[in-house]
Amino acid sequence: MEAKTNLLVRDLRAGYGNLDILNGVDLDVPGGQFVALMGPNGAGKSTLLKTLYGMTSIKGGNIDWRGKNIAGQKSRAILGEGISFVPQGRCNFPVMSVDENLQMAAYTLRDAKVKADRDYVYDLFPILKKRRATLAGNMSGGEQQLLEVAMAVLQRPKVLLVDEPSVGLSPAAIGIVFDELLRLHADGMTILLVEQNTKKAMEVAQRAVILRLGQVIWDGLPKDITHDELGELFLTGKMRGEADAVH
Ligand SMILES: Nc1ncnc2c1ncn2[C@@H]1O[C@H](COP(=O)(O)OP(=O)(O)O)[C@@H](O)[C@H]1O
Ligand SMILES: [Mg+2]
Structure with missing residues (x-):
């Protein structure tokens, strides 16, 4: 069996153009762990996922993955290294069927030197298999979110970065999406999940990491922090017991 691989983020500084958003993020994600990344709006959660996936300007620091620093690499190369990203919001092709969407995802991945096939995804997501001929835009929000995840796992990543999959979904749909994430995790996937639905995030994740103003301010077990x-x-922008507000 392949050794578990850790993702090690060291003093990561990144942003958009001259704007610094991540101000020295340190984070170790052991292989196979399910981590919930939380924090107030604007804390830099999405920016951290985007930075891990090569979509922002890096100002400094390292992202160590399988013995090399991937900070600054292009998204396609990072994907080829086994890290996949499910961005926030809809990014399927609404007037194509589920089958065609997966085909498109496989097509866009063709240079990533990865094995991508729809049957693998249909085994993982029987709901999508049943809907394979349905136009993506005609499916429920929950089913579409499953499709987004499926498009990202098509290339069999080791690490899945997921940004706010529950936004706009009914409680039932949220349940389905999170159950699928838990199944992927049970199969060995490392998951870094950004989630505003803290209750749900705390239920599924093994570990909670809280980001504020582009830095990790808390890192521990979900049971050690209350709702x-x-x-x-x-x-308030403050942890309980913290003396001064940070602005
Ligand atoms: N494409 C962008 N260009 C410039 N600033 C951005 C961009 N995306 C996000 N930001 C800014 O970066 C900060 C962090 O945003 P984000 O990472 O989306 O926070 P979170 O996901 O924690 O709510 C915010 O101040 C936001 O306005
Ligand atoms: Mg965000």
């Missing part, structure tokens, strides 16, 4: 403490942090 109230998280709410307070999101409201």
Whole structure:
């Protein structure tokens, strides 16, 4: 069996143009772990995922993955290294069927030196198999979110970065999407999930990491932080017991 691989983020600084958003992020993600990344709006959660996937300007620091620093590499190369990204919002092709969407995803990945096939995805997501001829845009929000995840796992990544998959979904649909993430995790996938639905995130993740102003300010087990403490942090920008507000 292949050794578990860790993703090691060191003093990562990144942003958009001259704008610095990540101000020295340190984070170790052991292979196979399911990590929930939380924090107030604008904390830099999406920016961190985008940075891990090569979509921002890196100002400094390292992203160590399989013995090399992938910080600054292009998304396609990062994908080829086994890290895949499900961005926030819809990014399927609404007037194509599920089958065609997966075919498109496989097509766009053709240079990534990865094995991509629809049957693999249909085994993982029987719901999509049943819907293979349905136009993506005619499916429910939950089914479309599953399709987004499926398009990202088509190339059999080791690490899945998922940004706010629950936005706009009904509680039932959220349940289905999270169940699928848990199944991928049970199969060995490392998952870094950004989620505003903290209750749900705390249920599924093995570890919680809280970001504020582009830095990790808390890192621990979900059971060691309460819902109230998280709410307070999101409201005031302060952790309970912290002396000064940070602006
Ligand atoms: N493409 C962009 N260009 C410039 N600034 C951006 C861009 N995307 C996000 N930002 C800014 O970066 C900061 C962090 O945003 P983001 O990472 O989306 O936060 P979060 O996901 O934690 O809510 C915000 O101040 C936001 O306005
Ligand atoms: Mg975000």
